[in-house]
Amino acid sequence: MNEHVTALPxxxxxxxxAPRRRSLxxxxxxxxxxGAGFPIVLVLLWHYAVAITGxxxxxxxxxxxxxxxxxxxxxxxxxxxxxxxxxxxWKSMTxxxxxxxxxxxxxxxxxxxxxxxxxxxxxxxPTINVLRPIPVTAWLPLSMIFxxxxxxxxxxLVFLGAFYPILLNTTFGVRSVDPRLFEAAAMLGCSGSAxxxxxxxxxxxxxxxxxxxxxxxxxxxxxxxxxxTGVPTGLGSVIMDGRTLSRTDLVVTGMIVIxxxxxxxxRIIVMISNRVLSWSPQHHA
Amino acid sequence: xxxxKRPPLIIRGVTKRFSVGDDEIEALTRVDxxxxxxxxxxxxxxSGCGKSTLLRIVAGFDxxxxxxxxxxGKPITGPGSDRGMVFQDYALFPWMTVRDNIVFGPRQRRPxxxxxxxxxxxxxxxxxxxxxxxxxxxQLSGGMKQRVAIARVLANNASTLLMDEPFGALDALTxxxxxxxxxQIWSRTxxxxxxxxxxxxxxxxxxxxxxxxxxxPGRIANDITIDLPRPRDVSSPEFNAVRRDVARRLxxxxxxxxxxxxxx
Numbered sequence: 158m159n160e161h162v163t164a165l166p167x168x169x170x171x172x173x174x175a176p177r178r179r180s181l182x183x184x185x186x187x188x189x190x191x192g193a194g195f196p197i198v199l200v201l202l203w204h205y206a207v208a209i210t211g212x213x214x215x216x217x218x219x220x221x222x223x224x225x226x227x228x229x230x231x232x233x234x235x236x237x238x239x240x241x242x243x244x245x246x247w248k249s250m251t252x253x254x255x256x257x258x259x260x261x262x263x264x265x266x267x268x269x270x271x272x273x274x275x276x277x278x279x280x281x282x283p284t285i286n287v288l289r290p291i292p293v294t295a296w297l298p299l300s301m302i303f304x305x306x307x308x309x310x311x312x313x314l315v316f317l318g319a320f321y322p323i324l325l326n327t328t329f330g331v332r333s334v335d336p337r338l339f340e341a342a343a344m345l346g347c348s349g350s351a352x353x354x355x356x357x358x359x360x361x362x363x364x365x366x367x368x369x370x371x372x373x374x375x376x377x378x379x380x381x382x383x384x385x386t387g388v389p390t391g392l393g394s395v396i397m398d399g400r401t402l403s404r405t406d407l408v409v410t411g412m413i414v415i416x417x418x419x420x421x422x423x424r425i426i427v428m429i430s431n432r433v434l435s436w437s438p439q440h441h442a
Numbered sequence: 443x444x445x446x447k448r449p450p451l452i453i454r455g456v457t458k459r460f461s462v463g464d465d466e467i468e469a470l471t472r473v474d475x476x477x478x479x480x481x482x483x484x485x486x487x488x489s490g491c492g493k494s495t496l497l498r499i500v501a502g503f504d505x506x507x508x509x510x511x512x513x514x515g516k517p518i519t520g521p522g523s524d525r526g527m528v529f530q531d532y533a534l535f536p537w538m539t540v541r542d543n544i545v546f547g548p549r550q551r552r553p554x555x556x557x558x559x560x561x562x563x564x565x566x567x568x569x570x571x572x573x574x575x576x577x578x579x580x581q582l583s584g585g586m587k588q589r590v591a592i593a594r595v596l597a598n599n600a601s602t603l604l605m606d607e608p609f610g611a612l613d614a615l616t617x618x619x620x621x622x623x624x625x626q627i628w629s630r631t632x633x634x635x636x637x638x639x640x641x642x643x644x645x646x647x648x649x650x651x652x653x654x655x656x657x658x659p660g661r662i663a664n665d666i667t668i669d670l671p672r673p674r675d676v677s678s679p680e681f682n683a684v685r686r687d688v689a690r691r692l693x694x695x696x697x698x699x700x701x702x703x704x705x706x
Contacts, residue, residue: 341534346551
């Protein structure tokens, strides 16, 4: 009997094949060319639009490129912004990730509990849904009163913006877990906090990562608002300064740096999520 | 093969009522039966006869409205590791490998790692999935997933295997294969099996005893002992005689409903 059981696999195990890693270089290159080609067209349009209209209000791509060079390495204008890019990026990142991680640390456990405990859901759901539609910018005056002028107000605003997507996606993730998984875990002797750690959290993880990704995007979006609170450094404050000084080349430079940072860090999150969620075939973004 | 030395599973006066809006539906009414340890029992009946409800009550997922279920000499109060459910849709933990799914139950007791490894090896071998130990459930076929689900319950030392139409979602060949394997696992391990099915043939092939349930309200209408020697040959005249008998009893409970439209 024993031999029979162990002999079975050959005949019956026609498992679906593991995902094939065929790297189609041609297709990949074409996709990169298309993705990079479009912004080049946009820049050309921008260049000609500025040249034809002769506007002085909008900088040309060349002016922005020069500003970007000076902002990165200095040696052209040699003003307060020359060669300061890393300082501003670093300051902004401390606020973006300060707010983002705070939102994750509060939002994920709270979302897990709200998803699982009916009483908590009944207690908190209405409040959350009233607070959620309030724009983060509306919190600006109050946050400056709470936290004063400075980075803490910025972190608070980023936190507010990142918190709701994390909370809602985590709650949704828990609510949409197949209830049989909880039954299966219970019958195998898992309960209480072990259930949260071993079942609720991993089962909700795909949703949690969706929330983190959306929240991370919001965190970068909110950095400009956050740094309107009177902080001297940071990409948002560079844009606000550019506005005050009517230096649109500086404004656009700041915008591009924020966009690039958001893009690169988003790719990192996607990479982490693909790695952590390798068990789930649906979650390869 | 019933083992009278171990305590039986006793279902005593179990009734289950659900309220649907203002109505109350009686899903089960006074179900009484005793299942000897090591017995292979099939529950068969039309949809809505309460067979899955009964299984869920035995598992401890649902509470009976009245009555009780006694397992290992004690009334059950909820899900317990003495009774393991094998679901039709597997309910494997998708973020765990085959090995981690199988040792999930034993791991809850935090034994030394060597013991976990032994259990994993033993039950991977039992269901013939050694080569797939590191795969995730999404990388397995339906039949393999159901083998993992069975191993997961047995690895946790369950003495009763509750199976809710476990092979219903599988193709005919895989189903036959798994029926065969389940019989071997059952005779090797001596577990009690309560197996819900729609198929008369499956019930007669597998069971020591077939409980035919009827609906409205759900109850056990017939308790049929299947004496055919094992392994059973589905094409033999003896097998077919038993199958006809069970099918006849099953349809006799459906008859009043089936004839109704013709009466008008």
